[in-house]
Amino acid sequence: MKAFSLFASLRLSLPSQLHSLLYGLILAAFATPPAHAQTGMDELLQQIQQGSQAAAKLNAEREQRFLRNKNEQAALLAKAEADFAAANARADQAKARFAVGQGEIAELKRRLTERVGDTGQMYAAIAQAAGEFRSQIAGSLVTAQFPDRIAFLDRLAQGGEIPGVDDLEQLWFLYAQEAAESGKVARFEAQVIDGVGAKSAVEVTRAGAFAAFDEDGYLSFDAASGQLSVLPRQPRDALKLARAFGADEREATSTLLLDPSRGELLRLMAERPTVLDRVHQGGLVGYVIIAIGVVGAILATYQLLYLTGVGVKVRRQLGQVTEPRTDNPLGRVLASLSNDTTQDPEVLETRLSEAVLRETPRLERFQSLLRMIVAAGPLLGLLGTVVGMIITFQVITEVGSGDPKLMAGGISQAMVATVLGLIIAIPLLFVNSFLMSRSRMLTQILDEQAAGLLAQRLEAQGGRDA
Structure with a gap:
């Protein structure tokens, strides 16, 4: 019973997690009959009492520290509330002074307006x-x-x-x-x-x-x-x-x-494009048109110079029909029967026609190609126009039609390609027509002289037969 009363007294001062352990130790101590167990039990009780006293002291210190902190927090809260109240008081005073100042400013503006009068409008x-x-x-x-x-x-x-x-x-x-x-x-x-x-x-x-x-x-x-x-x-x-x-500096005017x-x-x-800028605006189609136009111009110039030289030599040969030279088509046609002793009129006519036909291709050289270039120029210009309009519609689809400058590139390509196609087609059309007329004129001269030569040979042959 003494052990249970001791356990009850210790239970009041120890934490709950030690109750079971302490209870077991006490039961073991009282159940052990030897004398040395009593001494160990006393020591254990003494240690338990010391631990209980230390725990009580620690709890007391904790309670004192908590109470001290609580008092400090209360003091700080009171101080903060006092500061807040003082700040509100100062803010109210500042608002009052601001309202008074605004009223004074309005009054001064009114007085200034009255004094200024019409001067303010000035x-x-x-x-x-x-x-x-x-x-x-x-x-x-x-x-x-x-x-x-x-x-x-x-x-x-x-x-x-x-x-x-x-x-x-x-x-x-x-x-x-x-x-x-x-x-x-x-x-x-x-x-x-x-x-x-x-x-x-x-x-x-x-x-x-x-x-x-x-x-x-x-x-x-x-x-x-x-x-x-x-x-x-x-x-x-x-x-x-x-x-x-x-x-x-001595000049009065300049x-x-x-x-x-x-x-x-x-x-x-400064923003206006030059001729070279316009050419670049034509794009790839424009470059192709220019290349074809340059080729046509070179061929036309070469043939024009050739026909001009041939015309001069043919006119010179017309003055010396009896002395044919091989440096011109007429001389070569006339020389084709110089060593021919054939008496058959049909053979003579065939040989003269052959000589004329042999000279005709060089007189009509490049004309078919130039006609093709004249026809291809406007078609390529139309192609460039279509490409430029496609680019324009693509720009409209992407960014809208709000800024006309964004569409200027496609429209410029369309117009420039058309202009380039017409520029190469129109001059080459006139040049090719001129070349055709010159070649036909020279071919007609060859036909006339060949017919005259044939008639002369036939007349001479008829005289010998008579």
């Missing part, structure tokens, strides 16, 4: 005039020489402050400056972008607000970037005129190309 008109003048001179060549005036006009056009007398005088000066500089020829240093994109400081000559150029040619002014750049494509003889302008649109025409001209 200031608005000044700001509007400055904005309109700024948009007018933004792309002016005079601005390239005086770029600082743009910043002044921007400030005045914003209307953020009332302009003073100095501002009004400066605005009037800019109006007068633009009018005066539009009629002057001036030279100044400026940054210019050349054809390869490099920027360098050069001397620029400005002819009013209509033209500006340097030693490389005419310049264009970009209002957005405020930069001068050399035109990628110069007008005809523009560089020569620009370099000669003002070379001799010739110069001016753009009355203040650079717009020059920019449009």
Whole structure:
């Protein structure tokens, strides 16, 4: 019973997980009768009491630490709430001061409006005039020489402050400056972008607000970037005129190309394609048309020169029919019967016809090929037109028809191919007709002379027979 009472007292102070172990140890101790077991049991009880005391002490420390932390958290919460309340109070005060300030500002604006009266409309008109003048001179060549005036006009056009007398005088000066500089020829240093994109400081000559150029040619002014750049494509003889302008200071007048649109025409001209650009727009079909046209032109030129030379020699031979030469078709036809002693008229006629037919192919050379080229030119142009329209419809399918420039490539190919086909067909048609007429004329001469020679031989033969 003592063991069970001891176990009950220890059970109150030990954790539940040690109850079963302790219960077993106590039962084992009381069930063992030897004396040395009693001593071990005392020691065990002593250790258990010490452990229980240590655990109680640890739990007490934990409770004290928890209570201390709880108090600290409560103090911090109270402090945060106090700070929050103070911040709300300060915010309310700031809002009150802001409302008072807004009221004062509104009152001051009302008083200013009453005092200004019609003067406010005048200031608005000044700001509007400055904005309109700024948009007018933004792309002016005079601005390239005086770029600082743009910043002044921007400030005045914003209307953020009332302009003073100095501002009004400066605005009037800019109006007068633009009018005066539009009629002057001036030279100044400026940054210019050349054809390869490099920027360098050069001397620029400005002819009013209509033209500006340097030693490389005419310049264009970009209002957005405020930069001068050399035109990628110069007008005809523009560089020569620009370099000669003002070379001799003693001359009262000098010739110069001016753009009355203040650079717009020059920019449009720079975008206009050259003849070589147009040829490239024709694409592969255009190159084929040009190649065929070149071949036809070479053949036609060669045959024209040949027929011209043959015509000269034939006319010379007509004056010396009795002395045939072999350097011309007529001489060779006449010489074909010079050593022939045949008396049969049919044989003579056949031999003369053979001689004429032998000369005819060289006189009619390349004519069939030229006729084929004349017929193929428009057909190839039609092919290029169809290809260009296919490209155009493909672009419309991909990106839509909102931007006409995107469709310009296909339309240009279609039109250029048609033009190239007509360009090679029309001249070659006339040339081939001329060659045919010349060859027929020479062939007719050969037939006439051959018939005359045959008649002469027959007359001579009839005389001998008589």
